[in-house]
Amino acid sequence: MKIVFGAVVVVALAAAGYLLYPTAVPGDLSLPAIDAEATFGGELVARAERYERFLYAIWVLAQVAVLTTLVLYARRGAAYARESSAGPVGTGMLVGMLGLGIVWLVRLPFSLALFWWARRHDQTELDYLTWLLEDWLLLAVEFLAVSFALVVVMGLARWLGERWWLPGAAVFVAVAALLTFASPYVELLPTEPLRDRELLAAARAYERELDIERVPILVEEVSVDTKQANAYAYGLGPSRRVVLWDTMLRPPFDPNERRVVLAHELAHHSQEHLPKGIAWFAIFAVPGAWILMRATRSRGGMGAPEAVPVALLVVVVYSLVTAPASNFLSRRMEAEADWKALEVTRDPEALEGLMIGFAETSLGDPDPPAWTQHLLGTHPALAERAAMARAWKARGAP
C-alpha cells in the first residue's frame, strides 16, 4: 500500500513538473558566443571578477563552517532541551531557535567580511551598526519563522505520527502562497507610484501586448543605502505589483533600458512565474518533508524535540543539494522573462545595455564560473543575457 501511495505521489510530482517546465523561449534557440571583455569592457570585467571571487570564497567557507556547526549541533544540540519548562513542541522551538542562533554566530565573521568587501567597493552605504542591527532583526524574523515551522511540523507529527510529511508539505506550500499573495501589502521599505509618464505609458502598452490586467508600478527608495540597481515582480492575482529600485531611474540607465526592465518584470506576471514558483516549491517540498521524516526517525521522529537539531541539518543539506535544480528552474524563468521583454520592446540593444549597466552598478561578473551559476545563479549570467538579445536580433525582429 505504501509503495503504491509513494508511486502515485512520484508520478503526480513528475506530471506537475512536466506541465510546468516549458517556456516561451524557442527550444532551438542557440546563443552566440559572447566576448565578455569586448562587450562589457576589459577593466569592468576584471573588477567584477575580482569582486565576485571574494564573495564566492567567503560563501564556500561559510557553508563549510555552517555545515560543520550543524553536524555538531545535530549530535549535541538536544541537550538544550533541559533549558525548557515547556512541553515537547515548545522545547522543540527553543532547540530550533538556539540552532539558528549558533549558525548566526558562526556566520557572523563571514557576513562581516562580505559587508566590509561591499563597502570597500561602494556597493553599500550602510554603516556597521545599522548593518548589525538589520542582521539582528533578520535573525528575529528567522526565529519566528522556525518557531512557526516547528509548531506546524511537530504538531502534525505528534498528531499523525510518520504520516505528517504530506499534510506538512501542503501546509508549507499554502503558507508560501499566502506570503506571496500578502507580501505586497506589507511595505518594508518606502515605495511610491511611478511618476514617469513615458515609462508608465510604455508599461500600459506592454501589458496589452502581454495580455495582462493593469499592474501597479512602484518605485522603492534604496539609493540612500546602495548604488546597486534592481527591480522585481511580486504578488498574486489582485496583489500583483512591479517594483523598480529608484537607482534604476538614474544613470547609467537610459529610458530604453528602463523600458526593458519594466517589460521583463511584467513578463514575470504574464508568464505566471510567481504561481509557477509556488508549484515548483511544492514539487521540492514534498520529497523534502519525506526525507525529513525518515532522517529524524532515529531521534523519535519530528514530534520529539530531540529530533530538531537533526532536522535543521537535513533542511540545510537538502537546500544545498537541490540548489542547482532550483537555480536552473529560476534561470529558465528569468530567460523567459527576457525573451518576452525582447518580444514587446523589440529593442535588443537596450537589453544588452541594461546588462552592462548591471555589471557597472552591481559589479556582477558577466561570465562567472559554471559552478557558481549552479549553486548560486538565480539569473542567467549577464553575458548569457546579452547573448540572448543578439540571438533574438539574429532570428529577425518582426
Next chain:
Amino acid sequence: MSDTVPDADRGENGRVAVAPPSPDLPADAVRIAVADDLGRPRLTVLFRSLLALPHLVWLGLWTIPALLALPAAWAGALVTGVVPEPLHRFLGAYVRYATHVSAYVLLVGRRFPGFLGRAGSYGIDLELGPRRRQSRWTTLLRGPLAVPAFLLAIVVGVVAMLVAILAWSWGLVRGRIPEGVRTLGVLGLRYTAHTYAYLFLLTSRYPHLTPPEPTEEETP
C-alpha cells in the same frame, strides 16, 4: 501544545526546578514562588530577547480574549460579588503566563516557559490565592483605583529593565546572575503581577512593594 515539565527539566542539583502550586495560600494573596537556580547558559542569555519572541506573539494573541473576558468578569463580580470561576481561572492563567514570560525576558527565570500559564509549571511562578468575595464598590471603581498602581508599575518596569540589562551583561560573562539582581527582578515582577491581578479582579488586595518572601523550594 502541552505544558508539562519534561524529565530533563531538573536543576543542577537534580531537583525539579519548579514551584509546586500552593493550595494553602491565603485568599487574596499574590506571591511569586522562586524555585530556580542562578545559572544562565550564555547562549540563552545572548539570544534571550529573540528567544522570547514566540512567547511575546502568543501573549499578544492571548491578550485579546483576556481583554474581552475582563468586562464579563467585572459584570459578574458586580452582580454576584465574586468573579465567575471559569473567568477567574482564565484570567489567572493569563496573568501567570505574562509573569512567566516577563521573568524569562528579564532573565529572572532560567528556562524557556510553557505556553499555557499553568500553576507550578515554571521556576518563577505566580501564586494566586483562591477567589473570594469582593466589595462591590471597589469592583465598580476597579479601573480608576488601579491607575496609581499602574503608574508605579511603569516605574518598576523601567527599573526592572535596567536590572535586566545588568543581569544580561553579567550572565553573558559569568554564566549566572547575582542573587541580589534576581531578588530585585522578582520584586518588580511581583508588583507588576499584583497590579494586573488587581485590575483583572483576581485579588482585592491593593498592590504593594514589599520584598519577596523566600520560599522553601528556592535553590541557591
